[in-house]
Amino acid sequence: MLTGSIVALVTPMDQTGEIDFLALKELVEFHIKSNTTAIVAVGTTGESATLSVDDHVKVVERVISYAAGRIPVIAGNGANSTSEAIALSKLFTNSGIAAGLNVTPYYNKPTQEGLYQHYKAIAESCELPQILYNVPGRTAVDMLPETVARLAEIPNIxxxxxxxxxLERLKELKALLPEDFLLYSGDDATGCDFMLQGGHGVISVTTNVAPVEMVEMCKFALNGEADKALAIHQQLLPVHTNLFLEANPIPVKWACSELGLIPNSVLRLPLTILSEQHQSTVRNALIEAKLLS
Known part of the structure; x- marks a missing residue:
């Protein structure tokens, strides 16, 4: 059971937009040294929507290789096409990853029955453990707790x-799901409260820039030490908030570059680097959170 601070890892690129594998290797080492619980490779923060399938697979394979069994790796394997998600899941089965992270299909707005059939088909196509990913603000579809409960009956979900x-959604999920079904927050701003109210961890954007602090916050929250957890949460709140001034991962890539964790903040089109008008705000958030002097 993976609990605590799981990083939704950025995918570093060179000035031409090609994958910077040396920087990727250094990021993996950075999170191992920081005691991050696990790495999500090529989730949506890793620009899964704009990487080719070939690049997607290469990045996951390299992260597994760089990790060398020292930290669990979860691979983004979602798509708005069920057949594509199945193909990725099959590719990653027996690759050494701990699980696949499978975002709800975006743009085509399936019904709840469509979501159920989508995930059921993926899960039944392979033995890879699957983590569902519900992010209606990005996908325009909300997977309801009743649908999650149906899917939880499938062994490898x-x-x-x-x-x-x-946080009301968390209460609904807990009432419907078995105790061993893993509940991760995908929202840094409410992640601390999510864990204090019974969640198992956070798949985090902020962990890219504050891994040590996020590990500590999650440890305290999972132990029920609310005062200590909330103190760290308050320290990081400016970062939680301002890393979403523009569409993720635009601000977090800029922040990683500002902290010297990656050489630059290049993204693949149609995403562009953080607007100049927001750069000072993100920089000040890093300073306020004591991540940058």
Whole structure:
């Protein structure tokens, strides 16, 4: 059972937009040294929507190789096409990853029955453990707790990343799901409260820039030490908030570059680097959170 601070890892690129594998290797080492619980490779923060399938697979394979068994790796394997998600799941089966993170299909707005059939088909196509990912603010579809409960009956669907930021949703999920079904927050701003109210961890954007602090916050929250957890949460709140001034991962890539964790903040089009008007705000958030002097 993976609990605590799981990083939704950025995918570093060179000035031409090609994958910077040396920087990727250094990021993996950085998170191992920081005691991050696990790495999500090529989730949506890793620009899964704009990487080719070939690049997607290469990045996951390299992260597994760089990790060398020292930290669990979860691979983004979602798509708005069920057949594509199945193909990725099959590719990653027996690759050494701990699970696949499977975002709800975006743009085509399936019904709840469509979501159920989508995930059922993926899970039944392979033995890879699957973590559902619900982020209606990005996908225009909300997977309801009743649908999650139906899917939880499928043996290799083991958890959900719930990114609504709605703590009432957590209560609904807990009432419907078995105790061993993993509940991860996908919203840094409410992640601490999510864990204090019974969640198992956070799949985090902020962990890219504050891994040590996020590990500590999650440890305290999972132990029920609310005062200590909330103190760290308050320290990081400016970062939680301002890393979403523009569409993720635009601000977090800029922040990683500002902290010297990656050489630059290049993204693949149609995403562009953080607007100049927001750069000072993100920089000040890093300073306020004591991540940058």
């Amino acid at each position: 083991i958890g959900i990343k719930e990114a609504t930021g709605d």
